[in-house]
Amino acid sequence: MTLRWILTRLLVLTLPLAACDDGGTATEQGAERPHFNLADLPLPKLSDYGFFVGRMADEQPAAGVVPYTVIAPLWADHAGKGRFILLPEGTAADTTEPDQWALPVGSIVIKSFSDSGDLRDPEGSRRLIETRLLIHTANGWTGHTYLWDDAQTEAVRHVPGRQLERTFLDEAGVEQTRPYIVPNTNQCKNCHEIDDTVRTLGLSTRQMSAEQQEKLMAAGVLATAAPAVEPLVAPFGDGPLDRRARSYLDANCSHCHRPGGGGGTSGLTLLATETHPAAFGICKSPVAAGPGAGDRHHDINPGHPEASIMIYRMSSTDPEIKMPEIPNLLVDEAGVALLTAWIAGMTPAGCDRDEANP
């Protein structure tokens, strides 16, 4: 046993502690909490944070990095998602406000976007596109994104946004491409800024099932279960159609379409908690939709999805017409079908209308 042997073993055990800032808790090698100075954030590379152990693209969380899922996910052009929360050690989320859990300064919420390189083996060919962070700094939440390299070894911080063409093999093994938008740092706020304040979106009680909350309690993210509110339902599950449609709209649209959100001035409020039918679009006339109205006269015309602006805009890929405005390039066909069925089934049918449109 040489001195060199002894020293290399000591290096492995002790150096991660000695060179890092907070003297973080090492339980065993590979299960250490991420270590960084909040004041240095954002860091240039995703690996700088130490969120994951082993091969970073496998997204095996380090200690303190807690995975979670939401009931109603956001449509993102077929992208798969990985979601994780990292709270400062010894802290928990405050669930008093059901619409937005309060996380302490120093918290980081992580969301990765992935797609498949070969649709004949979607899981086996999964590759990460970008990993977005929301960091709770002393001055509020800030959003950043990291673009993965093709080799899947590293993701580098990218500020100005980018339009990607993702190449993949389809179910027949034929090479195809599809577009994907990486937002610029300002565009995080298009969805995440409400009432002039940047905030998280999916960390709300209605998005967290009872089972998910138990997992978060076991991981120390929650001290107790959140006070009960009516949860969203999985939009493509087997709950009631009305509830599924309202859950879809809440998850995909209500960050803008609510008072104080980017679409707040439209008067259309798509929170699942909105009970006034005209406010969530029933027979509501558009304000400033411009060509987005598509010759239709009401956001939702009960019984008539073909006369409903909501369906028109969600089915479009024209930048001026489409809804949502920015975050996707592809139509969510399943979402459109869900809302079409919902509107088609509404009674009584029709809206009062002028002589120009029967």
Added chain:
Amino acid sequence: MGRGWWVLAAVIGCAGCDDGDDAGGAGGAGGSGGADASAGGAGGAGGGGGIVPDANGCHYVVAPGADVQERLQTVLIDAQPSQVVCLDAGTFSFTTELSISVDDLTLRGAGRDATILDFSGQTVGANGLAITGDGVIIDGLQVKDSKGDAIRAQAVDGVVFRNLRVLWSTPEASTNGAYGLYPVGCSQVLIENCIVSGASDAGIYVGQSHQILVKDSEAFGNVAGIEIENSSDAEVVGNHAHDNTGGILVFNLPELPVKNGARTLVHDNLIENNNLPNFGKAGSVVSQVPGGSGAFLIAADNNEFRDNIIRGNQSAGLILISYIPELLGSFEDPDFNRYAENNDFHDNEYSDNGTMPQGVITDLGIMMGPDILTDGCWPAGMPTGGNCIREAAGTRLDNLDFCNGFANRGADLTPFDCAQDPLPGQSF
């Protein structure tokens, strides 16, 4: 093991930590220069804080050319509040909306026909420029052929649009973007010396805002030239609204968070030849405006129109109506006041209006349009809705008495001989 082992370990080096990086991270607050090679090309970029402006007062200068989307957007994100981003002369081509969220940022070009932001290749984003920072100033540039609205300011306190041109290259195309200048939900909005043409809804639009000044600007070739909607305490002065479908519009619409706007002063404008057939997409209120409308008020209260020249508008010089659901769309909004009340029209010059009415005006059987057309719908107990008209003798009125089935339709101006308190101008 004693403490010495830990010291020895630290001295030997860091094999278990970030490869190749100095401990503590290299990013730095606000800095992006080190992270992305494509951010280069913008003079002085990278961190913002310590930059000294050049002789022209510019903290950053951006030239057109390759990668300008990423270069300029990076600068707009990196800039610190109150800094000035200057654009060289030339054409800048964008495929994605540009966003500005830094407060008090100035984006300045070399002139409205010298620095051209060309969005004709746009594939992403509903606007050309999207502004969410307070106090932003856009000065001396052109926004051309955006897919949607050219410049939107959303819920900001303070915004200035000055010396700008906004245009769409194809006249009267319903596929043109809806709005040229589009501040919505804002306060302290200043629009001056701007020229806007081609919008399929409104060229210069201000919505759900208060404290507004639109001055010395020109709007032509739009469906609505200048539109003040659900807004309060505005002054529209010294503008030339010509060859639009409707020249200057002041509307209150229902089912919006900010409603019942009031106190817009429209004065010393030239409102002429607004005879463009309506090319807006059906489904919007503005698509119901008949071509040939000089000025148009819907459900608006406590406004003052004075000292304007209103001429050559072939349907009517000025149209004053309540919100008519049969025409404009049904609504459910108990807080909305659908009547136009307490407006004051005086000392305007009318000539050559109504010579060839269009659209719904002809549907009403009107062969010769008046200088002033009103539906005559007033709340019970308010004989003229408090609206006052004191114009020169010979000014032609048509009061339709629409809500009484045209029963007392007439041209008598005497009931309107009253005055409201004059409105102040706006300065801020």
